[in-house]
Amino acid sequence: MRGVTIPALACAFWVVCSMGSATAPAMNWTVAPGESRVLFDYERNGQAAEGRFARFSGGGTFDQSAPGEATLEMRIDSASIDLDDKLASAFATSAEWFDSTNHPDVVYRLRRLSPEGGDRYRAEGELTIRGKTRPIVSTITLAIDDGTAHATGSLDLDRTDYWLGVGPTALFVRIGRQVSVRFDLTAHPVQ
Numbered sequence: 001m002r003g004v005t006i007p008a009l010a011c012a013f014w015v016v017c018s019m020g021s022a023t024a025p026a027m028n029w030t031v032a033p034g035e036s037r038v039l040f041d042y043e044r045n046g047q048a049a050e051g052r053f054a055r056f057s058g059g060g061t062f063d064q065s066a067p068g069e070a071t072l073e074m075r076i077d078s079a080s081i082d083l084d085d086k087l088a089s090a091f092a093t094s095a096e097w098f099d100s101t102n103h104p105d106v107v108y109r110l111r112r113l114s115p116e117g118g119d120r121y122r123a124e125g126e127l128t129i130r131g132k133t134r135p136i137v138s139t140i141t142l143a144i145d146d147g148t149a150h151a152t153g154s155l156d157l158d159r160t161d162y163w164l165g166v167g168p169t170a171l172f173v174r175i176g177r178q179v180s181v182r183f184d185l186t187a188h189p190v191q
Contacts, residue, residue: 028190029149031058031074035186038076042159043176044088051092055080059190060110072110072125078103096167103130111135119143129162149187156180 038053053076060072078098083089093100112124119141127136140153158177160166165175 028061029059029187030190031056032186032188033057037184039182041180041182042178043174045174049083051081051083053077053080054082058108067113067115067121070110070113072108074108076106076108078106078129091169091173094169096169097164099130108136127157127162129164132162134161147189151185151187152183154180154182 033056036056038056040051042049042051055077056075058072058074060070079093079100081089081092081098083092092098095101098106107128108125109128110123110125114122114124116122116139121140121142122137123140124135124137126133136155136157138153138155140151142149142151144150157179159175159179160177
């Protein structure tokens with residue numbers, strides 16, 4: 001249910017990179033985890049709930065004259081999930097959910113970045129959770145100031161597309177299928 005965060009990170013990160021310099025060649029950028037947040041909203045036993053990931057990283061290249069050729073890979077440590085409850089957080093890393101022992105990373109790879117006008121971009125990529133890869137599309141907004149990029153956005157995912165929470169534990173806790181991921185990311189150029 002938290003895997004949705006990766007695409008958001010990736011999209012935001014790349015958009016961030018794209019705004020750096022109109023005439024500069026492809027540059028390397030990196031997401032600053034300490035300055036960024038990846039949150040998600042979901043439903044647990046009929047009640048609205050929120051979670052977050054504590055550890056993630058990402059990097060890639062971008063040439064503003066050829067945004068369609070941008071590259072980016074984001075990784076989220078699936079064991080870093082935080083549901084504001086130690087037992088629930090540990091449960092989310094179990095074999096029926098993220099299976100963090102066998103699948104430690106949720107991975108997003110950007111495939112195409114397209115300007116939509118103003119400060120909005122469409123990011124198309126692939127999200128892999130528990131070895132299952134699905135296409136993902138999101139829209140992000142960004143601002144660049146003094147070489148620092150700031151990107152925000154959100155997207156909705158169906159957790160069952162990645163076999164998150166498909167098993168006997170569904171008898172004990174009801175988790176909604178739809179997960180809404182919100183991201184607030186900062187990226188810096190690699191020196």
